[in-house]
Amino acid sequence: MVVIPTDPGTPDSRSARRYLWWLVVVQRRRIVAGALLGSAWMIGLTLPPYLLSRAIDGGLRAGNPGTLLRWTAALLAVGVLNAWLGIMRHRTMTKVRMDAAFRTVQVVVRHSTRLGAALPLRVTAGEVATIGGSDVARISETLTVTGPGVGAVVAYFVVAGLLFTVSPLLMAVLLLGVPLLAVVIGPLLGRLQGAESAYRQSQGELTALLTDLVGGLRVLGGLGGKGLYADRYRAGSQRLRAEGYRVGAVTSWIQALAVGLPALFLAAVTWLAARMAAEGTITVGQLVAVYGYVAVLVAPVTFLIEGGYGISRGLVAARRVVRFLTLEPHAGPAEHHGPAAAPEQPSVLRDPTSGTEAAPGLLTALVSARPAETAAVVDRLGRFTASDVTWGPVRLDAVSAAQVRARILVADNEAYLFAGTLREALVGRQDRDDDAIAGALHTAVAEDVVAGLPDGLGSAVDAMGRNLSGGQRQRIRLAGALLADPEVLLAVDPTSAVDAHTEAAVAARVKEARTGRTTLVTTTSPLFLERADTVYYLVDGVAAAAGSHAELMRDQPGYRALVARSTGEETAAGDGTAAGDLPGSRAAPDSGAAGRAAAGGAGRGGPRVESTAADGTAADRAGADASAAGADGGAAGTPTSKEAVR
Structure with a gap:
């Protein structure tokens, strides 16, 4: 042997x-x-x-x-x-x-x-x-x-x-x-x-x-x-x-x-x-x-x-x-001069490149006509690319990777789902009881996913979640990220493959569940934007305006047109048309966003192995996932059932 x-x-x-x-x-x-x-x-x-x-x-x-x-x-x-x-x-x-x-x-x-x-x-x-x-x-x-x-x-x-x-x-x-x-x-x-x-x-x-x-x-x-x-x-x-x-x-x-x-x-x-x-x-x-x-x-x-x-x-x-x-990752100050101490208290994450920041305890939203631009901001804030991002008084890349991963989590909507039971897909290496799992599933409006499987949390999930629909996979990823309960959660378009009713419920529940915690989402959905404390409108990768959703709708014609287009698509999706099937749908990011599929699964926070398709393969997958949106979205008022998730 x-x-x-x-x-x-x-x-x-x-x-x-x-x-x-x-x-x-x-x-x-x-x-x-x-x-x-x-x-x-x-x-x-x-x-x-x-x-x-x-x-x-x-x-x-x-x-x-x-x-x-x-x-x-x-x-x-x-x-x-x-x-x-x-x-x-x-x-x-x-x-x-x-x-x-x-x-x-x-x-x-x-x-x-x-x-x-x-x-x-x-x-x-x-x-x-x-x-x-x-x-x-x-x-x-x-x-x-x-x-x-x-x-x-x-x-x-x-x-x-x-x-x-x-x-x-x-x-x-x-x-x-x-x-x-x-x-x-x-x-x-x-x-x-x-x-x-x-x-x-x-x-x-x-x-x-x-x-x-x-x-x-x-x-x-x-x-x-x-x-x-x-x-x-x-x-x-x-x-x-x-x-x-x-x-x-x-x-x-x-x-x-x-x-x-x-x-x-x-x-x-x-x-x-x-x-x-x-x-x-x-x-x-x-x-x-x-x-x-x-x-x-x-x-x-x-x-x-x-x-x-x-x-x-x-x-x-x-x-x-x-x-x-012999390939080397980006070496920041932490590698050259030793890691700096992370802020002891929740601190603002600031990205000088785009002019955006994630304030402690608030829900921040990033909006752009190009999903690749908001995704790039998340990559910088999550320390997945070289940048000048600061975390409170220190540079983010001066803090050890272990401290960053322990407190800042990027929840990619293409995070890889490993083969195993549904419980393993949600919990990963964490130790969480059924009450915590039920709470995360409720926030992500994913109780119906568990209830529809033959063995509940013990049901088998195929590699990449192939036996789940696109919307189900997305909600399971979000539930896993919420279950990790990080100090800072950076979620990339977390509701692009669900219908409008489900999205409204997810937005409301995430806002409530993450009260007092730092949360940043990339989205063009008014259902999420109207609940954000601060919205950044990006043009060419730079914040052109910031404020509440109502203020930007009033003062920014470009923002208003972008959100109005998204609203029209949401309506179509709610009527049974898959959002990912519509031209320009936010469920299908442009080719610049290709290759952002995470390897660790939602809620893992580990290094991400990304697709290398230069022609938008990952985007295509996102669009394909969205094609099932109208069929698998849960009802906004679905009650929590701890017995069902057990």
């Missing part, structure tokens, strides 16, 4: 070779055991020819049945021992490969969480997926060379020594012939690295395209763009296939030579030994031994060639891993 380490250690990411060497060093005992077993197994393969030659010369030719029987028994014993050594070698090397694979996955995942919101800005989702798939497999296969590879080198010199006892000429042919094979194979390994690198690059790009396609498939079908996107994928797939053919051409030559050249070498040495036996220079038993030695050497030589092939591919994969591990 392979024990997966809790702490994978600190990888050496200075180069691909150093990373592979680190994987060797961290499991050096297992590597040494694999090398010893591999060497013993390879040496064991050379013993049967020797024993067979002694049985022929000392038993058969001498007419001595007793000697023949002894050498035959020894041959059987060596065969059994070799079988056991082969099993142990294979088991050990399997553990070596699994350890390398698991350790690589662990360091990649750990670095992903360290990058946090910077991850989608630095690398595509397809690249990360490919690293966790094919790259990890190739890196683990590379470590095979530490077992059979080492054994092959040892066996090479052992066979050379055995041939020396038969004929120095045959030993010289062996010592010169095997390096000649490496000279023939070497240039092909260089070509393979180049072809593998190009293939790996195209593979990552195609995987990213596929990830975006799957994420927005429903909306693409509704908009009639599925065919166009499929054509893009098909063209990319054909280019990748062409790259694969180039890799396959080089690989096929390497594999053919790995089998053919040792066979030719075996034929040449056997022919030379047969000539020597015919001339009486060596005995018939020695001829059989020479054939056996060189035939056995085919396996070590093949291992050496395949080892070079594996190292070539492993270096390509390791370069991608190292390139990922």
Whole structure:
């Protein structure tokens, strides 16, 4: 059994070779055991020819049945021992490969969480997926060379020594012939690295395209763009296939030579030994031994060639891993000079870039014709991007990330829902009783979601909440965020996928439940805006006006037109038309807001893994979620039922 380490250690990411060497060093005992077993197994393969030659010369030719029987028994014993050594070698090397694979996955995942919101800005989702798939497999296969590879080198010199006892000429042919094979194979390994690198690059790009396609498939079908996107994928797939053919051409030559050249070498040495036996220079038993030695050497030589092939591919994969591990998140003053103390009391969060602030104990709303602008403000206030945001008297990025995450929570309306029970989706790592859960569900108007599931809070939720409608997912995310009860809650368009009646109830209940706590929401819904203490109207990412909803409706024509458009859509949604299906709906943010899907789920507050779709895949998903708004919104007056949520 392979024990997966809790702490994978600190990888050496200075180069691909150093990373592979680190994987060797961290499991050096297992590597040494694999090398010893591999060497013993390879040496064991050379013993049967020797024993067979002694049985022929000392038993058969001498007419001595007793000697023949002894050498035959020894041959059987060596065969059994070799079988056991082969099993142990294979088991050990399997553990070596699994350890390398698991350790690589662990360091990649750990670095992903360290990058946090910077991850989608630095690398595509397809690249990360490919690293966790094919790259990890190739890196683990590379470590095979530490077992059979080492054994092959040892066996090479052992066979050379055995041939020396038969004929120095045959030993010289062996010592010169095997390096000649490496000279023939070497240039092909260089070509393979180049072809593998190009293939790996195209593979990552195609995987990213596929990830975006799957994420927005429903909306693409509704908009009639599925065919166009499929054509893009098909063209990319054909280019990748062409790259694969180039890799396959080089690989096929390497594999053919790995089998053919040792066979030719075996034929040449056997022919030379047969000539020597015919001339009486060596005995018939020695001829059989020479054939056996060189035939056995085919396996070590093949291992050496395949080892070079594996190292070539492993270096390509390791370069991608190292390139990922060297990515650095934004380093603020907390990283350079040590963390500053967070304000002891609730303090104002101020964003100088937009001129907005979230005042302690108040409900603040951000309004913009572009959802990406308000989302960017939330990212800055939540410390997911580099900014000059201040938290009371200190810069937000001067405070340790742990303190920020403990007190400030960004509730993204695309937060990832992990597979598990509904209770787990709501509670996460917190310890909350049924009364607290019932209160959060009531505030989010989500009691009907629980009541409609077969086992209530114990009902299974699929990954990404696929067995829930868009509106249900959104209310569950909001309930999870409310259950966390953070000091500062920053909610991104929390009611974009629900109908007007449900939205009115959510706005009223959130206002009441968050009394005395700092809350900021991004929305264009008058049902939420009229309950906000302060509303900021953003134009081109900067606050053009601030005040109450009534004041802005009176004094700001642009704000009035934006909210009036939203009101019209709300009415349509309330009549059964999904808000996300309407042109310009606030449920479908523009492409600039794509990629804001959180990985930690509502109420987790951890680093967010964002989609990398540059063409609005996340926005498409938001629009798709909104398509069920008219069907799943709960009634505003739904009573709290603690029995139902239990």
